[in-house]
Amino acid sequence: MLAAERRDHLLKLLARDGKIVARSVAVDLGISEDSVRRDLRDLAAEGLCQRVYGGALPVSPALADYAARQAVTPEGKRAVAATAAALVRPGSAVILDGGTTALAVARALPPDLDCTVITHSPTVAVALLDHPTAEVFLLGGRLFKHSAVACGAAAIEAAQKISADLCLIGVTGVHPEAGLTTGDAEEAAMKRALSARAADTYILASSEKIGTASRYLVLPWADVSGLITDAAADHPVVEQLATDGMHILTAG
Structure with missing residues (x-):
């Protein structure tokens, strides 16, 4: 799976489940947890998720000015x-x-x-x-x-x-x-x-x-x-x- 496809998959999981568990995603996709964590870092840098221990959660809209x-x-x-x-x-x-x-x-x-x-x-x-x-x-x-x-x-x-x-x-x-x-x-x-x-x-x-x-x-x-x-x-x-x-x- 390409990086862009993994990104879309992660965002869909976040919207559907309200959270991302890095270990579960790694198992489902057959990739390493490090790869999932890198993807989550990229998404968090764009303000699309909030990284937490073990995965990510939806970012709060209340962080706006x-x-x-x-x-x-x-x-x-x-x-x-x-x-x-x-x-x-x-x-x-x-x-x-x-x-x-x-x-x-x-x-x-x-x-x-x-x-x-x-x-x-x-x-x-x-x-x-x-x-x-x-x-x-x-x-x-x-x-x-x-x-x-x-x-x-x-x-x-x-x-x-x-x-x-x-x-x-x-x-x-x-x-x-x-x-x-x-x-x-x-x-x-x-x-x-x-x-x-x-x-x-x-x-x-x-x-x-x-x-x-x-x-x-x-x-x-x-x-x-x-x-x-x-x-x-x-x-x-x-x-x-x-x-x-x-x-x-x-x-x-």
Whole structure:
């Protein structure tokens, strides 16, 4: 089989099965695992898959820049946001991550809700200017423009000095085996620092992120209280997570 034919075969497997297992492909095609890994490296370099140990997974569309992501599944993000906003109780403190889904959560909070919102996102903070009874604490640091959030040592140090009832975190990839992932190491570290300061952490994940993976692990499944998604309950990944004991809040 020619290299181009192997590439097409791998992409079809990824679309059909949602993953590629290098060893199985090598056996099926009668080639070495090294050949499969080389093909996967080439596909990953073109942004067509995310390499993981033993194979590859679909790459997350949420790795696009901030402006482009605002046009990706806006209805799904609004549904996730409405479900997440309902978790914020009067008088409580919530840590709200950055990104387009978190921004939708800020906009979904009732204007008269008396609460405290702690965020490292300038866009989230600005969205709450017209919420007169919401106290807003903005954490500072180096601006990571991909998600319009503060990251780095200064931001993590600031996060370590706060506490909250609830943390709402966005990720770019949700997968039973690869876990909860994102595309930047510093942003992943910041998300972990925020989650560690809350009693409960829920993951915000619109349907395009389900079954995909990015390079850096944010949190293991054991560290989160639940997943909020608009993906259908019979989606294979959602079903697997539910079987594994994850609390799923279906939005929509």
